[in-house]
Amino acid sequence: MKVLSKLMTAIRGGAREAGEAIVDANAVRIFEQEIVDSKNHIKKAKDSLTSVMAEKMQAARKVDAIKNDIAANEGYAEKALAKGDEALALEVAQKIAQLESELVDHQGVHDNCAVHIEKLKGQIQAAERQIVENERQLNMIKTTESVHKATAAISDNFAQSGSKLVNAKESLERIKKRQEMREDKLKAAEELNSENFDKSLNDKLKDAGIVDSSSPSANAVLERLKNKQS
Amino acid sequence: MQSQDLSLHFSNLTFEGYGFECQIIQGEVDVLQVVVEGFEELPVYLSITENQILCISYLWNESEVDQEKRAEMLDVMLEMNIPMPLSSFSRIQDQYVIFGALSTHSSFDDIAHEIITLCENAVEAIAAMTDFLN
Incomplete structure (x- = not known):
């Protein structure tokens, strides 16, 4: 057979x-x-x-x-x-x-x-x-x-x-769009995470006195300008 | 292996980062429709016979094919069959499909892996073949 x-x-x-x-x-x-x-x-x-x-x-x-x-x-x-x-x-x-x-x-x-x-x-x-x-x-x-x-x-x-x-091309478009959206969301979340991380790390360093925590003073600026001229 | 068992199992499963949604379509042959999260437009249809589990996803209809490029498309599909992991192209009536066949002794993980691979291959295949489609 x-x-x-x-x-x-x-x-x-x-x-x-x-x-x-x-x-x-x-x-x-x-x-x-x-x-x-x-x-x-x-x-x-x-x-x-x-x-x-x-x-x-x-x-x-x-x-x-x-x-x-x-x-x-x-x-x-x-x-x-x-x-x-x-x-x-x-x-x-x-x-x-x-x-x-x-x-x-x-x-x-x-x-x-x-x-x-x-x-x-x-x-x-x-x-x-x-x-x-x-x-x-x-x-x-x-x-x-x-x-x-x-x-x-x-x-x-x-x-x-x-x-x-559904038409194959349409399906592909929709799937791709969703994948892109998901990737964008992930990326945004990652960025947000790393920003938060940087910020909290900076705060800790300031608290520990390792990084100068004071805001720039007028005197310091003046000093820098004077140094530049001389 | 029963469609019902598979359905229950998949509904409670997250595999390789994907969730599943299952629905049994009753007919002369029961078919399990599995929708993988993120691939909602390309459901995978499982049918179980005595000796194999067939997983099929529908790609496009004959009417979507650019008839002038049809022969070239068939050529490409034939050539792409082997490089495509676990899946092959076929046609059922006027529907072009991508499918994988598994032994009935396959584990749930094997089946889940097959289904996800099938979805990924389907998206890749459509993307690669858009030039042949209307």
Whole structure:
């Protein structure tokens, strides 16, 4: 399902009434059902994978046990031959032959299981990838639907309240004006603050006698003018 | 995540120095209208789907576009999509929009940050594009 191109066709068609579904609701349901089905398949495949893995482990244990058994019996046969007891050695050899045929059977089961496991793992991976892909596509449909429904709700709301979307340039002007006003206010407040600060600092310095607090006297001015002339 | 929860949370929140005002618009899909203090003309509309939270702000209408410069404007918008932090341009029917998509696992702070960024980007975008608009 090439969802994006379907959505494109639907949106570009443009002849849709507000609130009309972009993709047939039934198709969406079928799609959702496909995802659910795939998930069930995966669950079943994982169940069989678990049992096949258990079977393989059992076979492996059996193979090991038989191999040990064969090795032990080979030891017995060698000892019997060393003692010259050919009859006993033959009896043991028969036992070994029987064990070897059992080994072939169990090894076969083990190998079959290994092949089966690989196959199941491959199937599960493929199905999981398919689900991710289907869900991604379903999300595209649902998001598109949701955005269109949301847009319908927003325009209905505008229509009911009698307001309309403001022109972009006007909005920008208003926002900028408010921002400037706020900045001006901040600046004014800052200036006011720093003036107050300077004033209070000056007062403190005067109180402490560090800064001359007297107002300029006529004598001091006269003195300064005289100095200038000389 | 529910629109109602978001609405209650944002109404009591000041984030990055901004206050919020929320209103739920009911429809087939509930939409949360969030107005950020200082950006009253550019409300952000949140809609929540199964896997994402979409934040959309409307920029301008097709009728506001200088039709002679339309192709150039679309070019510029496409090119500006990546440099713009967290937001992208799109169009819904004949409305040009700016939007951001968030995971439904986002925190309130993530959403608040997204909304403020969206408002700031919207103002910048309109300011940058005024030459293309009537």
